[in-house]
Amino acid sequence: MAKPAHTLRLILGDQLNLQHSWFQEVDEGVCYVMAELHSETGYVRHHIQKIVGFFLAMRHFAAELEKQGHRVIYFKLGESGADDFTGLIKHMVAELKPQRFEYLLPDEYRLDQALAALDGELGIPVAAADTEHFLSPRDGVARFFKGKKTYLLESFYRDMRKQYGILMEEDGVSPLTGQWNYDQDNRKKLPQKQDIPKPLHFRRDVSDIVNLIREAGVETIGHIDLEYFYWPVTREECLELLAHFARIQLHLFGTYQDAMTDRGYLLFHSKLSFAMNTKILHPLEVVNTCVSYWEGHQDKVGISQIEGFVRQIIGWREYMRGIYWAKMPEFAGLNYFEHHAPLPDWYWTGDTKMKCLSTAIGQSLDHAYAHHIQRLMVTGNFALLLGVSPDELDEWYLGIYMDAIEWVEITNTRGMSQFADGGIVGTKPYVSSANYIHKMSDHCSSCAYHHKEKTGHMACPFNSLYWDFYDRHAGRLGKNPRIGMMYRVWEKMDAGQKEDILKQAAYYKENANQL
Structure with a gap:
């Protein structure tokens, strides 16, 4: 007893x-x-x-x-x-x-x-x-946007900056430098000659705990090194990772936060999301540490680097949590485009000829991690173009990533990535052809598919699926002012070219598991 x-x-x-x-x-x-x-x-x-x-x-x-x-x-x-x-x-x-x-x-x-x-x-x-962790209450976003149809992140982010006095002038209402957002400066491709910092990895033997999990019959995905589990799991380790990020990666975080490459999985990202989502580290603790480092090293760390990082934590992270509590449980069932296609089998193996997808998925299986552009513009983008069921994609994202807890996963997946919410989180679907992936990565240069081709043998699937997506959803998206230009481009194509593109897309959709 x-x-x-x-x-x-x-x-x-x-x-x-x-x-x-x-x-x-x-x-x-x-x-x-x-x-x-x-x-x-x-x-x-x-x-x-x-x-x-x-x-x-x-x-x-x-x-x-x-x-x-x-x-x-x-x-x-x-x-x-x-x-x-x-x-x-x-x-x-x-x-x-x-x-x-x-x-x-x-x-x-x-x-x-x-x-x-x-x-x-x-x-x-x-x-x-209360968990005493988040910077805004559960209903903070709902109250902030009360009576408004659109939940605009930028206005919420600016309010958070003012509330907590982060990167603000002494008057408390004006941003340092007079500019709130440096997102336009933070979209650079990683040059081939750019050195990539070595990730900070910890090391411990986890054979006993893995054996316990397997003996209990728990079904899992992904890979693990039993003698070299490198994620931080103590407060001391998480603080060490935070300090390492500030010293080694922050100075180029913003510049290359959207970049993708075959040469490394982490680049200049912090990998602090697991530490924060388990609440081992407090978001203000993370932000203040990095702001303090920036203040003492402005010759090395530009304002665009620290602003981009701060925006992710006190803006996007808090905003997504607020959306979750404002819109659940209905949010979990939203399917604006009525997509029902199955997730391709290779999302569980990484065994696809498309280099960007094999890299992002293989990395996810190896490290339980992928950065936000890999999730949004590679795995998420392709699933949206293919018309995958948001339910299946939610399960994949929720399972495969170390930092995935439903409040942050489903709002990013069903909302931002799949536009299944019809525009609550984003004002337009985040889709692209191979052109964007080529612009932001080095994947296309070693891919079996041809990133410039829309049709024909080994034409990149992203290209025909991109136009097929817009064609089949013209009724829902045709009047969206943010994407009207794409419909004008589509309308100007001759009938034969459009027919060839749609036939190519149909073939890829029917044979998705063989891509």
Whole structure:
């Protein structure tokens, strides 16, 4: 029989915030419970590195709480006997007989609903506390745009800058340099002679935890080196990664944040999203560290580099979370284009002749990581052109990436990438032909397909599918002012050329698994 507690508190795997007010004082009557559950490993097929990373981070977090004197009950996979968090809490309440149950507000709708339903079922008071992580409340975006049809990121981002005094003049209302956004400066292709910094990798043997996962019958995707798991999972490691980014990568982050290459998987990106999405690092902590470095190294780090990074965190990240809570659960079912095609089999293997896709997918399987342009303009772009079901694509993105938690994944995938929301997140679909990929990468030079060709043997599939996409969705997109020019180009093509392009696209759609 476990020692009774007057308060039982649940900590989820993405709530590893040691700075939370819960943990600032030790109370022997408070018992914290954490658990590795099958329900969290099986709602989609996750990358093996993702499951290992979450479990390791949770175990280190629990050990740190115990070191500080807190009482923690931690269940490894298969130990709790519970199928999900609802069953776990009911069991723990019966075992410990607490006077109250408390939890931190989940960031996923399904868990939020499941835990909220416990109020009234446990026979004791139930209370939820804020995670003290995000810079805006759950309903912050909804309130900011109340009464407006369009949720414009830029206006929200500027408001966040003002609220927190980040990169602002002393008056608190004007941006440093007089310019809010340097996005136009941050779209450069990586030159062949540009040196790429070596990623900071950590090293630990994870054979025991991988064996536990496999013995439990958890289905996973992706690859893992049992003796060289290199993701940061402790607060010390995450802080080291943050410092490394500021010193080594920040100075060219903005310039090459959209670039893609065969020569490296990380380039000048920080890879801090897992550390933030598990709440090991606070977003202000990350931003302030990088702003401080910029302030002391303006001869090395330009304003466009730091502004681009700040925009991603206090703008885009907060904005996407706000969209999630404003539009769920309906958002998860939106399918504006009524796309229902299956995801090609090679999304799970990387075995395609298209170099940009084989690189992005292969990298994702190897590292559980791809940067935002690879996700948006390669894997997402192709799936949208092909007409893939947003449901299937959501599952793929949610499973394959280390940082993928539904609040940030689904808004980026179903919203930004697939335009399945009909324009809530973006004002136009983010589609392109091979021209964009050639412009931003070195992939096309070593691809089996010809990036300049629309039709014919080994013509790049992106090209014919691009025009096919616009043709079949003319009724929905023809009046969109941001893409009217593309329809004018399409209309000016002669009938024979259009017919050839659409035939080529039809062939590629019918034979997607062989591409």
